[in-house]
Amino acid sequence: MAPVVLENKDGSAVLGRRIHFDRMLNFYVTDLFEGLAAGHYSWQCGICHRFFFMQTAHKQLYCNTVNPEYGVPCAYVAKNKLNMPKQKKKDGFGYAIWKKRYDSLRNEKHKTNKNLPSAKYGIDVCDKAIELAKRHYEEAQIDFDYAQNRYEQDMVLRNLINEAKAALGKK
Known part of the structure; x- marks a missing residue:
């Protein structure tokens, strides 16, 4: 792992780091733990049962991916179906x-x-x-x-x- 100075599109310098991995599994594990350290933890969608990473600290019940069965995001499906736990507005996308x-x-x-x-x-x-x-x-x-x-x-x-x-x- 070595620190690297990168340049943005606007010309300002940004400090980054370069990591070399021997195996792809090491990359995935590192990426997972860095995501967890940044507050992105996994959660299972109540509609499609896929796992997704939370992007905020709000308790989001449903993922934002398009549900293949309905063609709209899972949160929209839950909002319009009966007997589904409703997601609070502040927790939505x-x-x-x-x-x-x-x-x-x-x-x-x-x-x-x-x-x-x-x-x-x-x-x-x-x-x-x-x-x-x-x-x-x-x-x-x-x-x-x-x-x-x-x-x-x-x-x-x-x-x-x-x-x-x-x-x-x-x-």
Whole structure:
């Protein structure tokens, strides 16, 4: 194991490490334990019974992979089936990102209402951005491809504000 200095796309230096493995099994074991150290532990989905790695400390009951039987994520299947234990909204996919954006926009709207000098956007822009964030979150709950590929990018605060301004016809 040797420390290595790598360069990001933006040109900044990042410290990494290079590890050489004699066998593939050693790689898998190392990867498993590093994931566990980072808080990613395995859990079994209640619908498809596959094991998946948790990505947050929330108790997520169902995986985010598309269920081959229904064609939608397992969390969506459980939400719409009778007699299934319901997953709390805060434990579902994308909620943490949505909550962070919602709180940021609500705080910005509060600054604007109080005429604070740190306010950057108008009330109408904040309201529209909150509406767009909610729409993106709801779409990510249903459309698996969108959730995996574009959801995080669409939920970046700058992108939400630009989309809200475009919808309102502002620059």
